Amino acid sequence: MPCLLGAGALWSADAARAADAAAAIPESALASWHAQIASTAKPGIGCFSATYPSLAWQREVCDEPAQIPFGHPAILTQTRNGHTTIQAESSGGSGLTVGNGADYAAQSAGITKTAVGSFPTVSGVTVTAYDYSLQLNTNITASSPACAADGYSSCYVWQQFIYVTTYYPTSGGSQGPHAFIQNWFFADSSDFNSLGCPSGFEDSGYSYTFNGGSYEGCFGNSSAVSAPKVPATSLASAKLTGASVANGKDTVTFTYSNKAYTVTQSDNTLDIASVWKQSEFNIVGDGGGSAATFNKGSSLTVKIALTDGTTTAPTCLSNAGTTGETNNLTLGKCTASGGSTPSISFTESR
Structure with missing residues (x-):
């Protein structure tokens, strides 16, 4: 079933405290701090947090997420028991449902080093969020050095930077909202039959x-770091x-009000740094092909800002989304800008 952003949903006390603390801080100061802390070097591999105005990361206890696929890519697949399509559920209504391929992606002029997803304007949203995820997804791409390094003749890789409101650790740990990275490795079928999945990866049970x-x-x-639940x-x-x-x-970094949360892993996991050229960002369902559903009158502006070593405007790629999750909004026009921080922006509304 779709994940309804219901009027009766409650958001966490942590989020409320963060909002109260941030209320006295000038908006421009918070925006500057968000950018600074996200780009501040992390002390190592693990989970960390920071509080405004400090630019020092403090180590946090990591939670270990259950090894279940967060969301299948938005492509036709074939199970090993027959044909099927991984298709996110739609809440119906008019217009195109965002997600499951129907989304914009920012194609960078150079190799993407950093991407920042945000919602500069949010209007008409009258309910708080029940279950949803924010996903910043790379392109699904071949040519990663990880293929040969793991002994495969051919593979594709895909990385998702995720903030999710519903999270289940393997054992112990805290449930609720977390930020983490999900890595996908698509192994050539003949290699897979002899090698299986690379070390540290689980078989999704699907062929692509x-x-x-x-x-x-x-x-x-x-690993995953606990974060507050943010209302839509x-x-x-x-x-x-x-x-x-x-x-x-x-690195995935989630900033909200006067707090920041981050998780790091080795880039050798997928070697995504050498092949990252496209970025999708949006609010969608909280995994498994689910949908985030907004009330009528909702309107969001989505922005994806890039660092790619150039000042060239990215390309707005349509129907270039990679996540299988959706929302019930309709995409508007996409525009691109160059400069010190190249970016694309687009609207989505209901």
Whole structure:
């Protein structure tokens, strides 16, 4: 069933305290701090948090997510027991349902190093969020050095930087909202039959077709850091940042009001830093092909800002989304801007 953003949903006391604390801070100061803390070097591999105005990361206890696929990619798949299509549920209504491929992606002029997803304007949203996710997704791409490094003749890779309101750790740990990274490795079927999934990855149980070739889906999660639950009415105060450094770290950073939360993993997990060229960002269902449903009159502006070593405006790619999750909004026009922080912006509304 779709994940309804219901009027009776409650958001966490942590989020309320963060909002109260941030109310006295000038908006421009918070925006500057969000950008600074997201780009501040992390102390190592693990989970960390920071509180305004400090630019020092403090280590947090990591939770280990259950090894279940967060969301299948938005492509036709074939199970090993017959044909099926991984298709997110739609709440109906008029217009195109955002997600499951129907979304914009920012194609960078150079290799993407950092992408920041945000909602500069949010209007008409009258309910708080029940269950949803913010996803910043890379392109699904071949040519990653991870293929040969793991002993495969051919593979595709895909990385998701995620903030999710519903989260289930393997054992112990805290439930509720978390930020983490999900990694996908699509192994050539003949290699998979002899090698299985790479170390640290689980078999998704699904086969995928890329450019006429058959591949088996494997996935693995980074550790996860606990974060507050943010109501949909406050999305303008939240940002999700994904970053990758070759032979260094992949990082997901979630900032909301006066707090920041981050998780790092080795870039050698997928070597995504060498092949990241497209970025999709949006609010969608909380995994498994689910949908985030907004009330009528809702309107959001979505922005994806990039660092790619150039000042060239990215390309707005339509129907270029990679997540299988959706929302019930209708996409508007996409525009691109160059400069010190190249970006694309588009609207979605109901």
